[in-house]
Amino acid sequence: MIPILIGNFALFFAIATAAPLCVLPAKDTVEEIYSKGDQNVRLSSKQNLFVTLGIVTCCYLLAIAVPNIGDAMTLVGSTTNPAVGFILPILFYWKTLNNTSIFSCEKMVALIVAVVIIAVSCMSLVNFFITL
Numbered sequence: 001m002i003p004i005l006i007g008n009f010a011l012f013f014a015i016a017t018a019a020p021l022c023v024l025p026a027k028d029t030v031e032e033i034y035s036k037g038d039q040n041v042r043l044s045s046k047q048n049l050f051v052t053l054g055i056v057t058c059c060y061l062l063a064i065a066v067p068n069i070g071d072a073m074t075l076v077g078s079t080t081n082p083a084v085g086f087i088l089p090i091l092f093y094w095k096t097l098n099n100t101s102i103f104s105c106e107k108m109v110a111l112i113v114a115v116v117i118i119a120v121s122c123m124s125l126v127n128f129f130i131t132l
Contacts, residue, residue, distance in 0.1 A: 019056075026055050071128075078124040086117045 030051050035041035043051060066072045090110045097106055 019059075022059070023052060023055050027051055030055075071132075074128050075125075078121055078128065082117050082121040087114055090114045090117075 027048070031043050031048075034043060034047075066075070090113060094107060094110050097104065097110075100107060
């Protein structure tokens with residue numbers, strides 16, 4: 001009984017201390033989008049409160065909706081891993097090819113690879129939701 005209580009407290013402490021590390025960058029991003037690059041424009045205290053409550057509420061609703069950690073890892077893996085590992089590098093490569101034609105071999109191959117990876121990722125998500 002005591003080890004379970006210690007484990008529960010440790011989990012609570014880990015989540016309580018890690019939450020600001022997730023909420024603050026998200027809130028800063030919303031503020032940057034709101035200010036449109038102007039350093040003098042900041043969110044008011046009321047707007048800051050509503051943005052923070054919105055982010056925390058979205059996270060809470062997602063935590064309630066996902067039944068176990070394995071499902072959460074599957075959702076994260078099938079969405080962020082292809083984006084970070086494949087799609088973003090392809091977009092950066094595409095950006096380096098500015099002075100080539102849109103129908104050049106390099107751009108077409110990059111586009112085909114991106115479409116295939118997006119399709120496989122979508123099929124993985126569909127398979128996940130079908131097998132629930």
